[in-house]
Amino acid sequence: MPRKAMTDETSSKSVTGAQELNPQMIEVRDFSFWYGAKQAIFNISMEIPERKVTAFIGPSGCGKSTLLRNLNRMNDLVEGVRHEGDILLDGQSLYDPSVEVISLRKRVGMVFQKSNPFPKSIYENVVFSLRVAGRNKKSTLDEVVETSLRSVALWEEVKDRLHESAYGLSGGQMQRLCIARAIANRPQILLMDEPCSALDPIATLKIEELMSQLKEEFTIVIVTHNMQQARRIADDTGFFLLGKLIELAPTTYIFQNPQRIETERYISGQMG
Amino acid sequence: MAPLFKAKSAPPRGESFVWLTAMGLAVGVTMVAGLLLLIFTHGISVFWPSRVTEFELKDGQGRIAGEITRTQMKADGATELQLHVGNKDAYGLGYRFVAQSAIISESMPEDIMVAERIEYGNAIFHPVLLVMKQGGTLVATAPEFENKLRLLVEEAKQRHKSIEKIEKSEIGKINGKMSALDLDLRILDRDEKLDTAARETKKQSIKESRAALQKQYETLAAQAKELSAQLKDNTLHYRLSSGEERTQAIGDIVKVYYPNRLSFTDRLGLFFKNIAAFLSQDPREANTEGGIFPAIFGTFVMTLMMSVLVTPFGVIAAIYLREYARQGFIVRAVRISVNNLAGVPSIVFGVFGLGFFVYFVGSEIDKHFFSNSLPTPTFGTGGIFWASLTLALLTLPVIIVATEEALVAVPRGIREAALAAGASKWQMIQRVVLPSAMPGILTGVVLAMARGAGEVAPLMLVGVVKLAPSLPLDTLAPFVHLDRKFMHLGFHIFDLGFQSPDSDAAKPMVFATALLLIVLVVLMNLTAILLRNHLRKKYAIGTF
Numbered sequence: 001m002p003r004k005a006m007t008d009e010t011s012s013k014s015v016t017g018a019q020e021l022n023p024q025m026i027e028v029r030d031f032s033f034w035y036g037a038k039q040a041i042f043n044i045s046m047e048i049p050e051r052k053v054t055a056f057i058g059p060s061g062c063g064k065s066t067l068l069r070n071l072n073r074m075n076d077l078v079e080g081v082r083h084e085g086d087i088l089l090d091g092q093s094l095y096d097p098s099v100e101v102i103s104l105r106k107r108v109g110m111v112f113q114k115s116n117p118f119p120k121s122i123y124e125n126v127v128f129s130l131r132v133a134g135r136n137k138k139s140t141l142d143e144v145v146e147t148s149l150r151s152v153a154l155w156e157e158v159k160d161r162l163h164e165s166a167y168g169l170s171g172g173q174m175q176r177l178c179i180a181r182a183i184a185n186r187p188q189i190l191l192m193d194e195p196c197s198a199l200d201p202i203a204t205l206k207i208e209e210l211m212s213q214l215k216e217e218f219t220i221v222i223v224t225h226n227m228q229q230a231r232r233i234a235d236d237t238g239f240f241l242l243g244k245l246i247e248l249a250p251t252t253y254i255f256q257n258p259q260r261i262e263t264e265r266y267i268s269g270q271m272g
Numbered sequence: 273m274a275p276l277f278k279a280k281s282a283p284p285r286g287e288s289f290v291w292l293t294a295m296g297l298a299v300g301v302t303m304v305a306g307l308l309l310l311i312f313t314h315g316i317s318v319f320w321p322s323r324v325t326e327f328e329l330k331d332g333q334g335r336i337a338g339e340i341t342r343t344q345m346k347a348d349g350a351t352e353l354q355l356h357v358g359n360k361d362a363y364g365l366g367y368r369f370v371a372q373s374a375i376i377s378e379s380m381p382e383d384i385m386v387a388e389r390i391e392y393g394n395a396i397f398h399p400v401l402l403v404m405k406q407g408g409t410l411v412a413t414a415p416e417f418e419n420k421l422r423l424l425v426e427e428a429k430q431r432h433k434s435i436e437k438i439e440k441s442e443i444g445k446i447n448g449k450m451s452a453l454d455l456d457l458r459i460l461d462r463d464e465k466l467d468t469a470a471r472e473t474k475k476q477s478i479k480e481s482r483a484a485l486q487k488q489y490e491t492l493a494a495q496a497k498e499l500s501a502q503l504k505d506n507t508l509h510y511r512l513s514s515g516e517e518r519t520q521a522i523g524d525i526v527k528v529y530y531p532n533r534l535s536f537t538d539r540l541g542l543f544f545k546n547i548a549a550f551l552s553q554d555p556r557e558a559n560t561e562g563g564i565f566p567a568i569f570g571t572f573v574m575t576l577m578m579s580v581l582v583t584p585f586g587v588i589a590a591i592y593l594r595e596y597a598r599q600g601f602i603v604r605a606v607r608i609s610v611n612n613l614a615g616v617p618s619i620v621f622g623v624f625g626l627g628f629f630v631y632f633v634g635s636e637i638d639k640h641f642f643s644n645s646l647p648t649p650t651f652g653t654g655g656i657f658w659a660s661l662t663l664a665l666l667t668l669p670v671i672i673v674a675t676e677e678a679l680v681a682v683p684r685g686i687r688e689a690a691l692a693a694g695a696s697k698w699q700m701i702q703r704v705v706l707p708s709a710m711p712g713i714l715t716g717v718v719l720a721m722a723r724g725a726g727e728v729a730p731l732m733l734v735g736v737v738k739l740a741p742s743l744p745l746d747t748l749a750p751f752v753h754l755d756r757k758f759m760h761l762g763f764h765i766f767d768l769g770f771q772s773p774d775s776d777a778a779k780p781m782v783f784a785t786a787l788l789l790i791v792l793v794v795l796m797n798l799t800a801i802l803l804r805n806h807l808r809k810k811y812a813i814g815t816f
Contacts, residue, residue, distance in 0.1 A: 072692060079599075102694055110692035116685030119708050129693035132703070181693060 025050040025189065025219045026071060031085035033066055035078065040066045042243045043085070048236075053211060053220045055234035055251070057227055059266070063243040064223045068191050070094075071221065072108040073101050089189075106133065109182035109218075113194040115174035117166035117181075122158050125166045125177055129185040148180040152210055172203025179210065183218065190214065192222040196229065208233050227267060231255055239263045308790070315787030318780035319546040321539055324384050324396055324531045326513055327355075328376045336370065337384060337396050337513035339531075354776075358386070358394035362512060366393050367776040380532045383412065385510070388526040393561060393777060395520065397510040403519075405505035421528060424506050428523040431499050438496045446489045453482045550784065555739065559768055560777045564785055566740055570758035571792060573744050574660050575725045582664035582724075583717055586671025593672070594679045595701055607676075614669035622730025625662030630654055630734055650755050654735030656744045657754035662734050663727060667720035674716025678709035714804040718797050725793045728762035736763045738771070761789040 026048040033041035041063045048054045056064035069075045070087060073094060087094045094104060106129065117125050124131075126148050127141045135141070145162065149155040154176045158169070166177055175195060182190060192211075196204040211220055211233050224230050230237050231251060238248040239262070247254060247263045258264040326337040338355030345351055351372040360366045387395045399412040402421060410417050456478055460471055503523025511517050529542060553563030597603045635652040642650040651657075682705050690700040706713075728736075737757045744756045765785050772778035 074688060074692060077688070077691070102696055105692055106694040110689075112685060112689065112692075114685050116683065116689045118686055118689065118704050120704075128690070128695070128703070132690075132693065132695040132699045178689070181689070185694065 025090065026221075027088040027091075028067070029086045029088065031067070031070070031083065031087060033063075033070060033075070033083045034081065035066075036080040040243055041070075044245045045085075046238060046245055046248050048219065048221060050219050051215055051217070052235040053215050053222060053233050055230035055237045056221070056223045056240060057225070057230050057237060057266075058240035058246075060225075061242075062240040064238075064240040065193055067240075068193055068221060068223050071189070071191055072105050072110055074110065076101065106185060107187050108189045108191060109185075109187035110191040111175070111179050111182050111193065111195045113197055115171065115178050115198070117169070117174050117177055120166065121163045122166050122169070122177060123162040126180050126184050128181060133185065144184050148184045149177075151183060151214065152176040152180040153206065154180060170203075172199050172206065175199060175203070175207065176210070179207070179214075183214065186217075188219060190218045190220045192220065194223055194225060197225060204229070227255075239266060241266070311783055311786050311790065314780070314783035316784075318784045319543050319550065321386075321529065321531055321534060321542045321546070323380055324386065325355075325378050326381055326384065327370060327378045329370065330374045330376055333374065334515065335513040336368070337381075338368065339396075341367070356394075358396040359392075359512060361392040361395075362514075362516060362518060365776075366774065382530070382532050384530065384532055385528055386531050387508075387520070387528045388561075389520070390524045390526060390556060393557065395510070397512050397518075399508060399510050400517070401509040403507045403509065418530075421508070421522075424522045425525050425528060428503055428506075428525065431503055431523065435496050435499045438492050438499075443489060443492050443496075446485050446492070450482060450485050450489075453478050453485070551788075558772060558774075559739065559764065560772055560774060560781055564759075564761070564764060564781075564788065566743060567759040567761045567764045567785070568788065568792065569743055569745075570656070570736075570740065571725060571761045571789070572796075574656055574663070574731075574758065574760065575721055575796060577656070577660035578663040578667065578724045579717055579721050581660055582667050582671055582720055583713075585664070586668050586716070586720075587675050587713060589668075590672045590675035590679060591701060591706075594676050595697070595705070610669045610672050614673070617729075618666055618727050619729040619733075621662055621666045622733035625658055625665070625730060625734040626654070629658040629661055634658065653755075654733065654757060655755040656735055656758045659731050659735040659758070662730050663724040666727065666730065667724050670720040670723060671713075671716045674719065675709065675713050678712025678716070679705060681712060682708045711804045711808045714800055714807065718800040718804070721796055721800060722793055725796065726762060726789075728760070728766055731760055731763060736760045738763075738767050761785055761792065765789065 028044055028046045028048075031041060031044045032039065044063075044067065056068065058064050066075065070083070071089075071094075075081050083095070089104070089107070093099070109129075118128060120128070123141075123145055126145045130136075130141060130144060146155060146159075149158065154173060157173060158177075161168070166174065169177060175198075179190075179192075179195070196207055199207065208229065211222070214220060215235075222230075222234065234251045236248065237251045237254045239246045239254065239258075239260075241262055247258060247260050249259070254263065255267060258267060322339045324337055324339055326335060328335050336355065336357060338357035340353055341356050342354040343351060344354065352369045353372065355368050355370055356366060357363055357368050358366055381398070383398055385397055385399050387397070389395055399417070399421075401412065402410040402417060402424075404410070404424075410420055457475065460466065460474055460478070463471070466474075500523075504521045506522040507519045508522055508525070509517065509519050534542065550563045551568065552565050554566060555564060556562035593603060593607065597606075630651075630653060633651075634649065634655075637651040638649055686704055686708065687700060690704045691697075695703065735757050737759065740757050740759045742753070742756060744753050744758050745751060746753070765782055768778040768785065769775070769782040
């Protein structure tokens, strides 16, 4: 089930070509990363364009989630981690001492593999990021709740029970609520760590449709195990193996004409 | 046949452990249920008005009447009865053993009467004559005798209330003012800046107002005295089963009833009245009679104060230990120490509370804030606040451990989600982690309350007394008296059971008090559990 076909122009373009349309949002430079003594990422360099969906694929333990979690410095929470190299967001280093992690995370929203709504009402879940930023004006919050829930197509389903616990929702609804929560304060980038792996095909489809809408506004980076999904939604796809970035190219290109033998073997199901 | 035999002889694997574990539970449950049943039956029977039997005894011992409390077998096989004969003023002892073999006959005379008195416990007797001040007399066989007697008892009760009002509140207020004036006098004496003349004039004015108060006091005291004298106006003449004739001022009687004339509903009514009196009255007669209201109140206030003190401290400490501190050797050592603190004998906390809170902190407070009333200590002696603090310290580990467990159980996912949404660490803890952990924290509070309410040993050192004349909360400013000594149900049990001069008379009260302590702890726990369930619902599936 191929998504709408890529234009010839984009499919034939290299990553650098794509940059001309969408200037680079995130730039990873010679980035290596260690959990204690174990090196998880080896010297990766890549660029992620603005307002596109970039998918990271690869077998388990290949470092794709680790890289994703470094884009909003979520890995800072793990003890004994260190890195080399740098990641730039709009030309500014994430690891610069002047960078406040909290304001960084306001610019980079995240959706997790397991839906993780707070033990609060649906309403309070959505406005959480605004509340922690000290924005408590009721009219603003009401508006944000409606627009965010509408963007994830949840508004019609929950508008009558906004003040009930979020734990009363179904799995798919919860994950869409988490996406609504992540986009409520209009971040520039949305990181998604296997957002559909715990969902049934119908819920997955809904979220995929959602992503193609959201990329009008947000830069989306998604980690997925599902290659069909990458094919359906991603503009660019990067293939990771054993902590290295093997190949990064427009999706149609990587699935039809992989340059590297490892990529081809993985895509054709001979490995991973 | 052989395989069958073999299958039978082979022990069914694993199943034996079902029996073992079930047996463990069964033994535990049986023991607890037995304990509760014992306390319940003994405790509840105190309030039941039982019948009075009159015995005629051999060998010229005459007659004796009493409530049968126990039947026991002696070593030589003879049975004897324990009777509650009352009339301590006449017999010396309220209980007596009668050998079964010495009994010629027994009966339950209808006219026998039980009177609960303010002093000397119950009287059990045949009423003879009512002598009233107005000159009238009324024989016990007269039909209106019972009503008239009840009326007079009721009148006396009202009189007691007015006396108490005068003595406790009005004279109490005057006493408070007088001691304040005395304090002013002493301050004047110590003040060196004043010259002698000024001091004398001030002293004079204080002395004058003191004299005015003294006058007020004397009028009130005279009023009280007159009322007390009126209590002796009417007397009841009665005859004991032994034949002795005695008189009793009506004013000293609390209530009267004919134990052998009561119907079941009368008995039930009296039973509930007795329970209500037990719950609401002050103790009398070295705590063996009357109610235990001050002890209930003291236990309740102390436990509540302890919970309020310990919960914030424990939760804050646990948050630091679990959320902020670097998990390393030191934190591990602290955690082990906290756990060990829970195993320290409670008397050690009592000694610490006495040494640190009472003698050190308390005397410092006295020096700086209550120096004028020294050498009489205010906070430098045991009191309800120090007792609550000592117990708060004792239960701190319970709260810390429970809170830590609750914090650990908060899923990593929602923590990450909160941080990813731009929350600071404190915002994450405050807005997401603590609400999720709240049911677990409340479980800790329940456990702490259960532990704290049942402690006696440390309290004996830091503020519990046998009889506290005033409650820690009352209508006199500043209303909350944290420095006051208080009564406690647990200590009351110890005091009644083991320090009482008349252990037979105290025994029923011990069981009743024990029952009440259990009920109080259960009630407080139930409240906390309901609150926890409410929160659980709130943070899980309910509405906001």
